[in-house]
Amino acid sequence: MTQAQKNNPLHGVTLQQIVIDLEAEYGWQELGERISINCFQNDPSVKSSLKFLRKTPWAREKVEQLWILLQERKNIWKK
Incomplete structure (x- = not known):
């Protein structure tokens, strides 16, 4: 594993997860x-969200950043 991947919190985590x-x-x-994206607001599902996020880099980036913040918050609580 390269150093860059070791420091990447998204490494090994699927978009579905x-x-x-x-x-x-x-x-x-x-x-x-x-x-604020429709796939989360109108008849949301994992499947529809994945379809949209795979085609829309700006939305995927926002989702990934929120997930990273969630993981950081969970790690702080564990300490």
């Missing part, structure tokens, strides 16, 4: 409020 984690933590309604 990210969406599932965020939905479990926040629910679709709050997720749609935090990131």
